[in-house]
Structure formats: C-alpha cells, structure tokens
Amino acid sequence: xxxxxxxxxxxxxxxxxxxxxGTVVWALVLALAPLLIFFIVKALQHSSNPTxxxxxxxxxxxxxxxxxxxxxxxxxxAIMIGTDGGAGDLSAGVFRxxxxxxxxxxxxxxxxxxxxxxxxxxxITIAYIVVVIGTYALASxxxxxxxxxxxxGFLFTLFSTGVLCIVAxxxxxxVGSRAAALTVLIGWQLVASRIxxxxxxxxxxRKLILSQAVAHFSPVSLTDSGGHGPRGGATVTxxxxxxxxxxxxxxxxxxxxxxxxxRTMDA
Amino acid sequence: xxxEESQPVHSRASEPAQSGLAIETHGLTKxxxxxxxxxxxxxxxxxxxxFGFLGPNGAGKTTIIRTLLGLTPADAGTxxxxxxxxxxxxxxxxxRVGAIVEEPRFHMHLTGEENLRVVAAVRGPEVRERIAPALxxxxxxxxxxxxxxxxxxxxxxxxxVARCLLADPLLLxxxxxxxxxxxxxIQEFREMIRELVEQEGRTVFxxxxxxxxxxxxxxxxxxxxxxxxxxxxxITDLAxxxxxxxxxxxxxDPDLALRTLSQSEFVSSAQRSDEGIRVELxxxxxxxxxxxxALVHAGVGVARLEPVRHSLEQRFLEITSRLDxxxxxxxxxx
Numbered sequence: 001x002x003x004x005x006x007x008x009x010x011x012x013x014x015x016x017x018x019x020x021x022g023t024v025v026w027a028l029v030l031a032l033a034p035l036l037i038f039f040i041v042k043a044l045q046h047s048s049n050p051t052x053x054x055x056x057x058x059x060x061x062x063x064x065x066x067x068x069x070x071x072x073x074x075x076x077x078a079i080m081i082g083t084d085g086g087a088g089d090l091s092a093g094v095f096r097x098x099x100x101x102x103x104x105x106x107x108x109x110x111x112x113x114x115x116x117x118x119x120x121x122x123x124i125t126i127a128y129i130v131v132v133i134g135t136y137a138l139a140s141x142x143x144x145x146x147x148x149x150x151x152x153g154f155l156f157t158l159f160s161t162g163v164l165c166i167v168a169x170x171x172x173x174x175v176g177s178r179a180a181a182l183t184v185l186i187g188w189q190l191v192a193s194r195i196x197x198x199x200x201x202x203x204x205x206r207k208l209i210l211s212q213a214v215a216h217f218s219p220v221s222l223t224d225s226g227g228h229g230p231r232g233g234a235t236v237t238x239x240x241x242x243x244x245x246x247x248x249x250x251x252x253x254x255x256x257x258x259x260x261x262x263r264t265m266d267a
Numbered sequence: 268x269x270x271e272e273s274q275p276v277h278s279r280a281s282e283p284a285q286s287g288l289a290i291e292t293h294g295l296t297k298x299x300x301x302x303x304x305x306x307x308x309x310x311x312x313x314x315x316x317x318f319g320f321l322g323p324n325g326a327g328k329t330t331i332i333r334t335l336l337g338l339t340p341a342d343a344g345t346x347x348x349x350x351x352x353x354x355x356x357x358x359x360x361x362x363r364v365g366a367i368v369e370e371p372r373f374h375m376h377l378t379g380e381e382n383l384r385v386v387a388a389v390r391g392p393e394v395r396e397r398i399a400p401a402l403x404x405x406x407x408x409x410x411x412x413x414x415x416x417x418x419x420x421x422x423x424x425x426x427x428v429a430r431c432l433l434a435d436p437l438l439l440x441x442x443x444x445x446x447x448x449x450x451x452x453i454q455e456f457r458e459m460i461r462e463l464v465e466q467e468g469r470t471v472f473x474x475x476x477x478x479x480x481x482x483x484x485x486x487x488x489x490x491x492x493x494x495x496x497x498x499x500x501x502i503t504d505l506a507x508x509x510x511x512x513x514x515x516x517x518x519x520d521p522d523l524a525l526r527t528l529s530q531s532e533f534v535s536s537a538q539r540s541d542e543g544i545r546v547e548l549x550x551x552x553x554x555x556x557x558x559x560x561a562l563v564h565a566g567v568g569v570a571r572l573e574p575v576r577h578s579l580e581q582r583f584l585e586i587t588s589r590l591d592x593x594x595x596x597x598x599x600x601x
Binding site: 011 | 336357371372374376384385391434
C-alpha cells in the first residue's frame with residue numbers, strides 16, 4: 001500500500017471522527033469543563049481570602065491544572081474518541097463495505113489509530129491552552145512556570161492521553177461495540193485502577209497498572225499537591241525502563257488484539 | 268435514477284474478459300455449526316449479463332455473496348471472481364467489483380458525498396474523480412451535500428449503487444437491491460441495471476427472492492434452495508423448464524373441438540379447464556396454426572387461441588414444491 005493511500009485512509013478516518021459532533025463536543029466538555037470549574041473556583045477563593053488561598057494561576061495553578069487535564073479528565077476524553085475511532089465503522093455497519101473494496105483489513109485497522117490520535121490531540125491541545133491561559137491570567141503576582149515546564153507539561157499531556165486513546169482504539173476494535181468498550185475503559189480508568197494502585201498487598205505487580213507507568217513520565221510530582229489541588233498519579237515507584245516496558249506492553253497487546261479481531265471477524 | 272443528466276462513470280467496462288465467467292464456484296460449502304448454509308455450490312455467472320440469484324429467504328443467497336467477497340471464509344470448494352482465485356487473489360479481484368451486501372449502510376453523520384469520499388480513499392487515489400459522475404449517474408448530485416440520515420431508503424439504495432460505481436466495476440453484486448424502493452424506483456432501478464449491462468458491458472449479479480423482479484431484469488438466473496443450486500441457465504429456459512408447448516382455446520363448440528383435437532397428430536392431450544380448452548402440443552409439432560386450421564375445417568369457431576406463457580414463478584414453485592415433497596417421508600405422503 002502506497003503512502004498516498006495510507007494518508008488518504010487516515011484522512012478519511014479523521015473526517016469520520018471530526019464530523020461526529022456528539023463525540024467531539026463531549027470530549028471537549030470533559031477536557032475543558034473541569035479545568036474551567038477548577039480555575040473559577042480557585043480564583044473566587046483567592047479573591048475572597050488571598051491569605052488563606054493561593055492564586056488560581058502561577059506555577060501552583062499550572063501543576064494542578066496539569067493534573068486535572070493529564071491525569072483525570074484528558075484520558076477520559078481520549079477514551080471517548082479512541083473508542084469511537086475503533087468501533088465507528090462497525091457500529092455504522094460500513095465495515096463490510098470497506099472490506100469488499102479488497103483493501104487489507106489490517107490497513108483498515110491501522111488507519112484508525114493516527115486518525116483517532118489526531119482528533120484526540122486536537123481536543124487536548126485546546127484544553128492545554130486553557131491551562132496555560134489560566135496559569136498566566138490568574139497568577140496574581142505569583143511565580144509562573146518556566147517555558148521548559150510548559151513544553152514538558154504539554155508533551156506529558158499528549159503522551160498520557162495518546163496512550164489511552166490508542167488502547168481505546170485497540171480495545172473497541174476487539175470488542176466491536178463502542179458502548180461496551182467505553183464503559184469498561186472508563187470503569188477501569190476511574191475506578192478499578194485507582195483501587196488496585198492503592199492495595200499495597202499487590203506490591204510491585206501494581207507497576208503493571210497503565211496509569212502508574214504513565215505517571216512516571218510526569219514533569220511534576222503527581223503525589224504532592226500541597227493539600228490544595230487534586231491528588232492522583234504515581235503511588236508506585238518504578239524505573240524509567242520498567243515504565244517504558246509497561247506502556248509498550250499495553251500498547252502492543254491492545255493493538256495486536258484489535259488488529260487480530262479486525263482481520264478475523266465475519267464482516 | 269437519472270439517466271439524462273448523468274455522465275458515464277466509465278464509458279465502457281474496460282479490461283476485457285480473461286475468462287468468460289464473472290463468477291465461478293466449484294463445490295462451495297459453508298457451515299454455521301451443524302447447519303450447512305452452502306452445500307457444494309457450483310455457480311457459473313457469464314460476463315456481460317444480468318444474472319439473478321433466486322431463492323426463498325434463508326436459502327443461502329446472502330451467504331454466497333458474503334463468501335465471494337471475503338466477508339466470511341468458505342469451509343470447502345473453490346471460487347473465482349473475474350477470473351481470479353479468491354481468497355488467494357482477493358485484493359486484485361475485488362478492485363473492479365462493486366457490492367451492496369444486505370442493505371446499504373452509511374455513516375449517518377456524514378453527507379452522501381463524504382461517505383463516497385471515505386470509500387474512495389480506501390480504493391485508491393484515482394477513484395476520487397469518479398465521485399461526482401457516480402452521484403450524477405444515480406441522480407443524487409443535488410442532495411450530495413446533505414447528511415445521509417436525511418435520505419429516504421430509496422436514496423440510500425441509490426447512494427449504495429453510486430458507491431459501487433466508484434470501483435468502475437466489471438462486476439456489480441447487489442443483494443436484494445429493490446428492498447424499500449417504491450414502484451417508480453423499482454422501474455428506474457431495472458432500467459439502470461439494463462443500461463449497465465447493455466450499454467456499459469458490465470456484469471450485474473442480483474440476489475433476490477422476488478421472482479418477477481429477476482424475470483424482468485435478468486438474462487440468466489440460478490435458483491437456490493437450502494444451500495443448493497437447483498437449476499441455472501437463461502431465464503427463458505428456466506421458465507419453460509421441461510414443459511411442453513401448450514395452448515388455451517376458446518371455441519363455440521367445445522365437444523366438437525375436443526373430438527377434433529383428439530384425432531390431430533399435433534396434439535398430445537386436450538382437456539377442458541377454467542380458461543377454456545387446454546391443449547398440450549405433441550413434441551416436434553408445435554404448430555398453433557395447424558391446430559387452428561384443423562378446428563376451422565371441422566366447423567369449430569375459434570374465438571381465442573393463446574400460447575401458455577410459462578413464468579419463472581410457476582417454474583420456481585414447481586421446483587420448490589417438488590423439493591418440499593421430496594423432504595416429506597414416504598409413509599406420511601401415503
């Protein structure tokens with residue numbers, strides 16, 4: 001398959017996702033609304049009692065905003081988009097119409113991943129811009145993050161959401177139902193992994209939890225919020241090598257399962 | 268479907284036949300657990316024809332289409348599409364095949380034109396320029412910018428055909444294509460099929476349970492039931508089957524007519540029926556004019572003399588009722 005066809009197929013998948021107004025709007029709401037609420041509430045607290053409450057923006061506000069976006073709500077938006085990207089053709093019943101073109105099923109699967117990532121990162125970038133605007137606009141004289149931290153924070157946000165988005169594409173392609181994949185992945189991300197990572201008796205096996213491995217790459221500490229902001233993130237320490245291996249394991253397993261199911265299913 | 272405003276998607280189906288058959292299967296078998304959906308199907312679809320694949324619901328029509336297109340694997344047998352073995356050479360074979368399986372489905376949140384862009388992207392860079400002509404060919408140019416969720420069933424069928432035409436197909440495979448169409452739409456659809464075959468040299472394979480539809484649209488057909496091909500051939504041959512030529516007569520003196528006919532060398536048998544006198548002609552003596560002359564010579568006034576037209580529907584019912592009878596145990600029948 002030529003690069004031109006691959007690019008066209010990715011463009012077509014991007015079109016399908018971009019035009020799905022419900023998915024894109026809800027992903028934007030998930031990514032933006034918590035940030036806006038967070039900054040507004042903190043700004044009101046600071047304006048009502050500046051000595052008791054630090055400014056909403058500044059370095060502290062940036063780190064809290066990064067946690068909200070990269071650890072909590074950004075991954076949920078990524079799951080919404082990824083599950084739609086993985087099961088969209090099947091849900092609409094057009095998968096068989098694409099198969100009868102004679103194009104390889106693996107190519108049909110492969111084009112879903114970059115398209116979903118592109119839509120996901122578009123949404124996340126808009127949300128990250130809100131974080132940066134809030135950081136500077138609501139600093140109230142407090143120190144602001146360095147350009148390096150802003151860039152690293154952005155890269156980490158893209159990484160944490162991108163990994164979840166790819167896992168979601170693979171999982172929904174495997175399951176074949178967007179609703180089922182969405183329910184399972186959000187349940188895992190919001191509930192199951194949070195519970196598992198706090199069960200100390202599980203010991204080092206908790207390193208296999210995806211959110212723990214992803215949190216290893218955060219440019220800021222995700223465990224200490226100074227008692228003011230949202231908590232969450234790494235509770236298990238691991239080396240960079242182990243974190244890379246765990247993230248790769250999740251990606252490879254779910255991409256392989258999604259590709260296998262796409263290749264072998266009755267269309 | 269609009270034909271006046273349409274531009275040809277392709278002037279004439281190019282790449283002349285490597286073999287004389289568009290579809291050929293030998294011993295094609297497909298099982299779903301204990302149930303055998305296709306039981307050793309030997310199918311031969313000639314190129315450049317409209318071919319009907321006729322059978323009752325659940326006979327295996329859609330299964331053979333899905334198997335030919337690689338949507339589900341066969342358990343045994345061989346298949347060739349456009350002279351190429353499938354699934355071995357499936358990508359090349361399907362490059363010039365357009366298909367609608369069951370009902371045409373689309374991304375409802377996209378416009379008609381965007382849905383075609385999605386398929387064009389998968390088919391290849393040269394296909395995009397066929398989108399506008401394909402939409403014009405099926406009379407959807409004006410509505411191409413509207414979301415498919417606002418389309419009627421008939422419009423979706425037409426958009427499905429446009430999607431098939433993107434392949435500049437040598438072979439179109441259409442599964443129950445007139446489902447959901449109103450009588451006007453069915454008539455337009457028939458005309459379009461005939462144009463595709465007669466003017467553009469394409470092969471159209473139509474699966475249907477509507478006998479009348481196949482008889483009016485197709486040149487040849489296969490009748491399938493319970494996963495087996497019962498018979499296949501030209502529509503006229505299938506309709507007449509092994510039946511002898513028959514006439515219906517309306518006369519002023521039926522008794523004299525029957526006596527005269529019983530002595531005629533042209534007549535195998537003659538008997539009264541609700542329609543008049545039904546005459547079965549002797550083999551090799553299918554001479555209605557001779558019968559008429561004999562009756563007139565005997566003094567019988569002939570008000571009506573009409574050859575009996577054997578329809579595909581009659582033939583189909585004969586075949587399937589024979590099958591049903593074969594399935595009933597001997598002791599129950601007796």
